[in-house]
Amino acid sequence: xxxxxSIIMALQGLFGILNGTASLxxxxxxxxxxxxxxxxxxxxxxxxxxxxxxxxxxxxPHKISDIPCQNRVFYxxxxxxxxxxxMWLSVLGRGIALAVFLGHGGPWRxxxxxxxxxxxxxxxxLVWEGxx
Numbered sequence: 001x002x003x004x005x006s007i008i009m010a011l012q013g014l015f016g017i018l019n020g021t022a023s024l025x026x027x028x029x030x031x032x033x034x035x036x037x038x039x040x041x042x043x044x045x046x047x048x049x050x051x052x053x054x055x056x057x058x059x060x061p062h063k064i065s066d067i068p069c070q071n072r073v074f075y076x077x078x079x080x081x082x083x084x085x086x087m088w089l090s091v092l093g094r095g096i097a098l099a100v101f102l103g104h105g106g107p108w109r110x111x112x113x114x115x116x117x118x119x120x121x122x123x124x125x126l127v128w129e130g131x132x
Contacts, residue, residue, distance in 0.1 A: 005087055005125035006079040012118050013075025020052030038107050087122055094119030 022029040023045055033045050078086035094115045101112035 003082055003125075003129055005084070005122060005129055006082045008121050008125050009075050009087055009090070010079035012122070013079060016052040016075065020049040023049035024053075036107055037111075084126060087126055091119045091123045091126075094122075 023033055024030075030042065030045055033048075034040060034042070037045075039045070074086070075090065077083075078090070097115040098112045098119070101108040101115060
């Protein structure tokens with residue numbers, strides 16, 4: 001049975017890929033992000049989008065469970081491999097993002113809340129699974 005932490009991590013990775021792709025391909029999604037974050041820099045939104053899509057592209061061994069692999073996206077890879085260490089590192093990264101975005105204030109506080117919720121979900125799932 002797939003661990004709940006892997007499901008949550010995969011959903012977060014998929015959300016990042018979809019959100020990033022939308023910002024790159026859709027002018028309305030791009031404009032919505034510009035308005036939401038109260039910035040006027042299209043390159044800044046593109047940088048955020050590319051980071052969301054490729055968050056830590058990382059090479060893998062040639063095989064995982066005898067399935068030939070190429071590069072996979074960081075969160076999706078961690079979910080697929082049920083890599084608890086990487087999941088905990090993502091919680092740490094989201095905690096750092098929380099502090100940074102709270103410091104910026106304004107519309108970035110919403111981003112901080114999103115980071116806190118995502119990190120909290122992964123941390124909660126990992127702690128829950130560790131009890132068993």
